[in-house]
Amino acid sequence: MTADVDDLLKQLTLEEKASVLTGQDFWSLPAIEKIGLRSLVMSDGPIGVRGTGWAPDDPSIALPSPTALAAAWDRELAETAGRLLGQEARRKGAHVLLGPTVNLQRTPLGGRHFECYSEDPLLSGEIAVGFVRGVQDHGVGTTVKHLVGNDFETDRMEVDVRIGDRALRELYLAPFERVVEAGGWGLMSAYNSVNGTSMASNGTFQDDILKGEWGYDGVVVSDWRAARSTVGAALGGLDIAMPKLENPWGPALVQAVREGTVPESAIDEKVRRVLLFAQRVGALDGGPAVTPPADLDGDAVAHEVAARSFVLVRNEGFTLPLEPAALTRVAVIGALAIDARVLGGGSAQVSPPHTISPLEGIGRALSGVDVEYAIGADPRPFLPAARGPQWSSASLEINSRDFPLDATAVRWIGSLPGGIDPEEVDRLVLKATFTPDETGEHTFAVSGFGNFRFTVGDEVIFEGSLHRPGATRGELLLNPREHRAGVLLSAGVAVPVVLEQTLQRGMAHTVATTLGHRGPAPDADGMIEEAARLAAESDVAVVVVGTTEQVESEGFDRTSLALPGRQDELVARVAAANSRTVVVVNAGSPVLMPWADDVAAILLTWFPGQEAGAALADVLLGVTEPGGRLPTTWPRREEDCPVLAISPRDGVVSYDEGIFIGYRGWLRSGNTPLYAFGHGMGYTSWDYDDIAVDDTEAVVTLTNSGARAGREVVQVYLAPLSPDADRPERWLAGFANVFARPGETVTVRVPLPPRSFQIWADGGWQTVPGDYRVIAAHAIDADRLEARLTV
Numbered sequence: 001m002t003a004d005v006d007d008l009l010k011q012l013t014l015e016e017k018a019s020v021l022t023g024q025d026f027w028s029l030p031a032i033e034k035i036g037l038r039s040l041v042m043s044d045g046p047i048g049v050r051g052t053g054w055a056p057d058d059p060s061i062a063l064p065s066p067t068a069l070a071a072a073w074d075r076e077l078a079e080t081a082g083r084l085l086g087q088e089a090r091r092k093g094a095h096v097l098l099g100p101t102v103n104l105q106r107t108p109l110g111g112r113h114f115e116c117y118s119e120d121p122l123l124s125g126e127i128a129v130g131f132v133r134g135v136q137d138h139g140v141g142t143t144v145k146h147l148v149g150n151d152f153e154t155d156r157m158e159v160d161v162r163i164g165d166r167a168l169r170e171l172y173l174a175p176f177e178r179v180v181e182a183g184g185w186g187l188m189s190a191y192n193s194v195n196g197t198s199m200a201s202n203g204t205f206q207d208d209i210l211k212g213e214w215g216y217d218g219v220v221v222s223d224w225r226a227a228r229s230t231v232g233a234a235l236g237g238l239d240i241a242m243p244k245l246e247n248p249w250g251p252a253l254v255q256a257v258r259e260g261t262v263p264e265s266a267i268d269e270k271v272r273r274v275l276l277f278a279q280r281v282g283a284l285d286g287g288p289a290v291t292p293p294a295d296l297d298g299d300a301v302a303h304e305v306a307a308r309s310f311v312l313v314r315n316e317g318f319t320l321p322l323e324p325a326a327l328t329r330v331a332v333i334g335a336l337a338i339d340a341r342v343l344g345g346g347s348a349q350v351s352p353p354h355t356i357s358p359l360e361g362i363g364r365a366l367s368g369v370d371v372e373y374a375i376g377a378d379p380r381p382f383l384p385a386a387r388g389p390q391w392s393s394a395s396l397e398i399n400s401r402d403f404p405l406d407a408t409a410v411r412w413i414g415s416l417p418g419g420i421d422p423e424e425v426d427r428l429v430l431k432a433t434f435t436p437d438e439t440g441e442h443t444f445a446v447s448g449f450g451n452f453r454f455t456v457g458d459e460v461i462f463e464g465s466l467h468r469p470g471a472t473r474g475e476l477l478l479n480p481r482e483h484r485a486g487v488l489l490s491a492g493v494a495v496p497v498v499l500e501q502t503l504q505r506g507m508a509h510t511v512a513t514t515l516g517h518r519g520p521a522p523d524a525d526g527m528i529e530e531a532a533r534l535a536a537e538s539d540v541a542v543v544v545v546g547t548t549e550q551v552e553s554e555g556f557d558r559t560s561l562a563l564p565g566r567q568d569e570l571v572a573r574v575a576a577a578n579s580r581t582v583v584v585v586n587a588g589s590p591v592l593m594p595w596a597d598d599v600a601a602i603l604l605t606w607f608p609g610q611e612a613g614a615a616l617a618d619v620l621l622g623v624t625e626p627g628g629r630l631p632t633t634w635p636r637r638e639e640d641c642p643v644l645a646i647s648p649r650d651g652v653v654s655y656d657e658g659i660f661i662g663y664r665g666w667l668r669s670g671n672t673p674l675y676a677f678g679h680g681m682g683y684t685s686w687d688y689d690d691i692a693v694d695d696t697e698a699v700v701t702l703t704n705s706g707a708r709a710g711r712e713v714v715q716v717y718l719a720p721l722s723p724d725a726d727r728p729e730r731w732l733a734g735f736a737n738v739f740a741r742p743g744e745t746v747t748v749r750v751p752l753p754p755r756s757f758q759i760w761a762d763g764g765w766q767t768v769p770g771d772y773r774v775i776a777a778h779a780i781d782a783d784r785l786e787a788r789l790t791v
Contacts, residue, residue: 004286005275008035009268014254017271022250023243026224026414026509027052029274036285037278042221042242043092044413045142046099046115046131047343047609048350049085051092054412054511056396056403061088061298061610062343062352065588066100066127068309068606070117071628071680073713074737075130077308082134082142083293084301089140090292095281096141096186096221098347102128102175103151105589105632106661107643111153111557114344114588114607118631119662119677121171122732125178132184139290141281143221144179145188147199147206148172150223152646152653153557157226160193162654169760170659173205177214185218185280189238191226197236200227206237219277234262239270299611306615308711311604311628312681319580319600321622321683322540329370331534332359333574334544334567335378336586340612341546344588346554349411352610358544358584361613365621375521376531376543376574379565381550382482383445383516385409386497390435391517397429408432408499408515416508425508430499430515439491440520447482448513451502454483457495461485479555480512528570536577542620543574546586557646561592561638571595584616590634596674604628622683622708629680629713629779633663636674642666663780664728678732678779684710688784689745693752693774695791698733700776701747702784704740711739714776716750718757721771721788727759730775757791767791 009017016032024030029040044050048060063069063081072078089097101112105119117124132142149161149172163172176187189206190199199205200222210216219239227233227241230248234256241249256262279287312320337358343349363371386394387407394405403417408430416422434456436442446454446462449471454462466481489495499515522530535541545567551558562568575581575598582601585591586608596602603626608615618624635641642665643657660668663677684706692699698716714737719730734750757772758765769791776785 005272005279008275009271011035012271014257014264014267017267018250018253020274021240021253021267021270022247023241026243026245029240037275038283040096040274040278040281040283041094042096042098043089043094044347045085045097046101047348048352049088049092049094049097050350051094053415053417054351054410055417056351056405057417058092059353060092060350061302062350063302064306064309064609065114065344065607066117067114067588067631068608068628069131069305070123070127070631071311071606072305072308072737073123073629073631073735074308075126077305078127078130079134080296080301081305082131083137084134084296084298086135086138086140087292087296088298089135090138094140095283096143097135098143098188099145100128100131100142101145102179103146103148104171104175104661106151106655107646108561108590108632108635108641109558109644109646110151110589111552112344112346112554114552115348115554119633120631120732121174123631123735125175128175128179129182132179133182136183136185138292139280139282141185141277143186143188144176144184146190146223147176147187147210148190149194149199150190150192153555154646155648155651157191158651159648160196160652162195162652164655164658166760167655167658171661173209180210180214180216185277186221187216187218188221188223189226191223198228198232200238201229201232201236203236211237217273217276219273230256231261234266239273302609303611303615306605306608306611307619307624308627309606309608310615310619310626311630311679312601312626313604313630313634313675313679314596314599314602315681316600319582320603320620322620324366324369324621327366327369327539329372329538330362330366331372331374331531331538331541331578332362332544333374333376333531333535333541333570335375335380336546337373337542337544339380339384341548341586341607342609342612343607344552344554345549348554351411355610356613358542358613358616361615361617362542362620364614365617372534372538374531374534375527377524377528377566377570379563379567380548382447382480382514383443383484383518385514386432386434386517390437392433392435394432397431398425405430409513411512413510422508423506426503426505428501428503428511428513430501430513432497432515433494434497434517435494436489436491436519438520439489441486442489442520443484443486443518444497445482445484445516446499446514447480447516448501448511449476449480450507453500455498456487459487461487476510482516524566528566528573531570532573532577535574535581538578540580540582541574541578542582542584543571544584544586545571547588547591552588561590561635563591568594571599575599582620590632592635592638593674625683625708625710626680627682627711629678629715630675631677633666633673633677634675636672640669640671640673642669659728664731667729676779676781678713678715678777679782680713680779682710682712684708684742686712686778688776691774691776691785691787693787693789695752695789697752698750698774698776698787699747700736700750700785701745702738703745704742707742709739709741711737712778713737714748714750715779716752717775717777717780719773719775720768721773727768730780
């Protein structure tokens with residue numbers, strides 16, 4: 001295979017070599033027909049495959065968030081999720097899925113916390129390996145990201161992250177190393193600098209460690225516009241610079257070679273890697289044929305991952321599962337019960353074929369029960385996109401061509417539908433007919449960038465721009481603004497609604513526009529009163545609370561762990577009115593729950609993907625057991641978190657805590673979290689019967705002692721028998737996800753590789769001899785069995 005690549009390399013001119021290392025547009029590399037190289041196409045992930053642009057007639061399956069996938073603690077389920085997205089990538093014509101993200105959840109304030117798997121490097125690495133293997137089964141590449149230290153969003157383009165060698169090796173690099181060891185084909189470098197050097201130009205990591213020490217034979221692609229130096233990136237181990245916009249390579253790279261600042265041998269090595277990658281993904285003639293696995297049902301996989309990820313953290317008096325035959329009236333409360341937040345903000349967004357809200361899912365499952373809804377409290381700072389039976393004939397007009405819509409929201413990065421050239425677009429028209437079912441003041445809203453003219457009927461309710469002159473592309477996309485206006489309308493009287501948007505030429509590559517609507521409603525106090533009243537009259541109250549896109553998203557970090565708006569007050573009022581209050585937390589990362597001790601049950605559903613409501617109903621009613629365990633620690637108070645603040649000083653963030661992040665830091669601090677790492681309940685009980693260990697594995701036997709079939713996550717922790725201030729009190733060494741029927745006994749083998757007993761010291765891995773406790777646990781704070789081992 002290498003000889004073939006070398007032969008092809010000899011046929012290329014220097015200009016052609018540079019071209020295959022440089023984005024030709026937003027999402028792809030150019031083809032070179034004479035060597036049989038087709039254009040390599042990339043697509044954002046990791047919960048779906050968006051493709052290269054917006055295609056309203058070709059939606060993307062939306063799986064639950066990465067925190068949800070990690071919460072299942074199941075490598076095989078992660079592989080199934082990856083296999084589905086490999087299938088989707090092939091369907092969308094993409095060779096590369098940009099993900100998964102294995103940056104660690106160093107602080108719960110991280111804006112992309114939801115897109116990362118865990119605070120633990122072993123759990124992150126194992127789930128990533130399963131996911132990558134599944135995607136690659138279809139001959140589709142991944143780019144595990146972002147190497148390295150991109151654990152927050154504040155100043156991410158310029159910040160210098162200072163990380164010690166031990167923390168780098170034991171924590172932050174470990175998931176990347178695990179994916180490389182397992183045969184991953186692609187990797188993405190980060191925007192930030194680490195220890196003084198921009199990651200896109202950081203030869204210490206990309207050449208010395210990744211390609212040299214680890215023997216990585218895949219490609220390193222830059223994060224979009226992260227490569228800012230022609231020579232620095234060329235000599236620093238980067239292989240592909242993306243996208244075309246503001247790219248420092250192409251002709252500039254050719255010139256650098258001719259001037260002698262970059263050796264052509266360095267270019268040849270990069271091209272070899274790209275050609276090998278192209279062979280692996282079927283974009284180069286003569287490569288090995290890919291036999292994809294059998295097709296998966298996307299809805300079924302999305303449903304399974306969601307239900308398996310839900311974490312039941314509280315269940316007083318066995319409130320859950322609910323018994324349908326015992327119910328006559330159920331209250332479903334919360335804005336997110338009808339407008340489910342199924343995915344996080346930023347590049348992880350896709351447009352799913354459908355979204356099942358909690359209200360819809362519960363209503364379907366309880367067809368013989370009176371299911372009533374109250375909004376209670378609305379945390380959304382922006383009005384939701386208008387949709388539903390009141391809205392008809394919704395469409396988007398681009399260059400005199402109409403594209404039908406199912407909701408008045410348009411979002412794309414890259415190509416436009418119908419092959420329309422973005423460079424030729426300077427005007428969009430979003431149109432619909434609205435027939436209100438209530439008389440009164442209806443609130444309309446517009447958000448997006450460009451200049452707008454917004455009319456409802458004959459009335460112009462907004463004209464102008466929402467952003468300051470000179471706003472950057474990132475600000476326009478990741479920090480949208482909104483204008484609202486009220487209009488008096490009569491029930492049953494249809495009115496045309498038209499939003500005209502004018503863009504600068506060249507800006508239509510990126511569009512995010514929403515026409516929002518809210519019907520007549522009580523004020524904030526009245527909404528809470530209405531919800532409490534409904535709860536008091538119901539057998540059980542299900543309250544759905546969570547974050548918004550303006551709280552959890554790429555592009556910025558959180559400023560608080562508190563739920564936005566008046567949702568805490570809502571939960572407290574509903575719980576006071578009904579002792580059987582079940583709170584569903586629709587958030588991708590930890591939130592504060594000051595009412596946790598006052599409600600009957602709490603179910604964490606993360607961002608649950610397109611099957612959100614259907615999976616929720618199954619879990620609430622006991623059709624499916626909640627299978628999740630926490631992949632991250634949930635605090636009772638912000639100030640208890642071992643690492644919280646994200647505050648660059650003079651452009652630097654120092655990871656002074658070293659290896660003591662997540663549960664390692666919680667154990668050292670002595671603070672008790674609200675819910676510890678690994679915590680989660682099912683609908684059955686387990687007896688841990690026996691543990692046997694040697695220096696290669698722990699063998700654990702356990703029995704399902706309950707009345708229902710169920711799953712247990714056996715977590716194995718190591719703890720030095722003699723405390724050592726330089727090491728954590730204990731750490732995760734392995735895990736196994738097991739299933740058993742009532743009364744069934746199962747035995748699992750959990751490997752204990754040599755790295756489990758090692759630390760990074762004096763430039764290498766060193767085994768720390770001594771006596772260890774090997775603990776089989778239900779969670780990090782819930783030991784079941786232990787054995788002793790001398791290493």
